Amino acid sequence: MNFSGTYDTQGQTIMGLQGAAVPFSYSLRLDTALAGDPVHIAAGSATPHDWYGYSSDAIVSTNISFGTQTWDVSNLRESSPLEEAGIYDFAALWLNKQADQNPSSAYILLPSYSPNSQPVLLRIGELRTVNGSTTLLNSSYISETIDLENNISVSAHSNSFNFNPVPVPSPIPEAEQYLLMAGGLMALGLRLRRRKAA
The missing domain is CATH 1.20.5 (Single alpha-helices involved in coiled-coils or other helix-helix interfaces)
Known part of the structure; x- marks a missing residue:
């Protein structure tokens, strides 16, 4: 699965990079043979589309770097995107269709620490909740804490985003x-x- 686009850092330097259209390119490989049956949340009052969740055990490799920061499989954090609706299913990778059915959206959380031990976060996908219904959108967000004691951080949202699921046979x-x-x-x-x- 490939994710690419650009971030607008709004004049800030994030992980050593700055600009109105800083490119990013991330990829991961999901082994469907290891995945087994994904967690499934059906469309309903809490969400207009299905969700399929995969554990980190099924993600066999990653190529995820931005500036001075690199993430790997160990950084994947299981999340429950519909927790506010009382649905407590967790997975490291969420898709709006099964992995081999050409999904068009993904949701991934990758918290970590920078080389100087400050918290950083990469999020692929965005949750938007309107009237209690949560939709998965294509976007990416990145943040870096620059002063933990005073809770100061810099962050950027993607201003362009592309997702290519590249199904693995x-x-x-x-x-x-x-x-x-x-x-x-x-x-x-x-x-x-x-x-x-x-």
């Missing part, structure tokens, strides 16, 4: 792998016999 079942191997060996044997006959 499920592995071929073991039984089918043996059939394919056997078929390949048979075809090879036929070709060898034809060459000898010629």
Whole structure:
């Protein structure tokens, strides 16, 4: 899954970067074979769309860096996006469709610490609640604490955002792998016999 876009830092320096359109590009790989059945929250009064949640165990690699900061799988924090509605399902990665069904939105929280031990946060996705109904939107937010004692931080929202789910094909079942191997060996044997006959 790939996430890209730009942040407007509003004149602030965040993790060593500053600008009105600072580019970002993040990616992670979800192994559907490890994912099992995702947590499912059906559309209803609390949300207009379905939610599918995956644990961090199914996320096998990440490439997530911005400026001086890098996050990895260990930084993923399980969240419950519909907690305010009394729905207490938790997952590290939330999608609006199952991973292999071409989802168009994602929600991920990645808290961590900067090289100088100050709290930082990367959020992919945004929750918007109107009249008690929560919708998942495409966006990203990044923040860095620069003075923990006085609770001073700098932050930026994305002013452009793209999400490419890049579905990872499920592995071929073991039984089918043996059939394919056997078929390949048979075809090879036929070709060898034809060459000898010629």
